[in-house]
């Protein structure tokens with residue numbers, strides 16, 4: 191539905207040039223919610239504003255619903271832009287107009303006759319659950335209600351695409367959840383394609399089908415959320431499943447295992463411990479509901495160097511798990527020929543989040559999932575799993 195190709199935007203001010211968007215490609219499929227995640231200054235707003243040409247890119251292509259926007263002008267461009275709604279962090283409502291008046295505004299600009307306008311406004315307010323507040327002024331309603339007005343107004347022209355510029359950043363967590371739910375509902379009911387930008391990992395976790403991570407104007411990772419989380423070395427996975435920096439003790443192998451769906455229900459740690467008659471330490475972990483799937487990440491420690499654990503690691507991979515080994519051992523890395531597993535060192539250190547705001551710290555990310563394995567309590571190696579004991583620890587996680 192939205193194809194962005196080799197997009198580039200450079201701001202020039204007082205002899206200085208800032209490349210806000212640098213050679214970005216994105217493909218947003220029809221009917222999906224796509225989240226662009228990044229820190230402040232990463233270029234998210236600029237990217238979003240290039241999609242409806244609020245900013246004119248210096249290079250590249252923006253194709254929305256099959257139309258190359260940069261090739262359009264005049265009435266054609268206006269019509270194409272009507273097919274793209276936008277909502278903002280600070281709502282942008284007109285204080286002198288009622289809720290209904292704000293929603294009617296774009297319809298007036300489009301020249302929709304009065305009677306039809308009134309009918310459409312009523313429909314839109316119903317859609318966002320604000321019928322009872324039609325006559326209220328923005329100053330008389332809450333932040334969440336203001337954003338609902340913003341959403342109704344953005345949908346006035348029956349757009350196929352909705353752009354969301356940090357739409358929940360000014361809202362408290364409960365209101366954020368209700369607005370995200372509304373966006374998901376509208377996405378499903380109207381087949382609306384949503385491209386949103388956010389610095390909150392939680393937004394991606396809750397509603398996005400696909401995501402991209404931006405840094406310094408570039409997209410460093412993008413794809414379906416589920417695929418990204420199962421990809422070794424994924425930044426999104428590190429952000430969503432924050433684990434402390436790995437402390438690899440000599441003579442041990444520390445492994446991050448990511449599992450989903452069916453494999454989440456299998457007691458793979460106890461199977462591993464039993465099959466190879468080894469003790470397995472659980473160092474930390476988290477499980478999240480992502481869309482309709484449960485995805486989790488567990489950090490385990492095996493006795494012996496990675497070379498010694500080749501069969502054990504192969505066993506984990508053959509069980510359908512994504513395996514990432516901490517502690518660089520080049521010779522061993524080469525042996526992981528199938529590309530499913532990577533060996534990496536401290537570059538995978540955790541605790542770093544993309545968010546400047548409420549970063550999903552350990553406790554938070556675990557809060558609504560099943561009982562976590564507590565990183566603190568296993569710090570001294572207390573959670574040694576072998577034989578039947580493993581069942582309990584894994585049950586807690588799965």
Ligand SMILES: Nc1ncnc2c1ncn2[C@@H]1O[C@H](COP(=O)(O)OP(=O)(O)OP(=O)(O)O)[C@@H](O)[C@H]1O
Nearest residue numbers: 201203208210228229230231232233234235236237
């Ligand atoms: N109008 C402008 N003129 C000059 N530089 C700009 C302008 N708008 C943005 N920038 C710069 O472009 C870069 C990207 O900014 P942008 O607002 O797109 O990032 P962002 O990821 O949306 O950040 P935030 O969440 O803080 O808005 C930053 O370095 C910013 O300072």
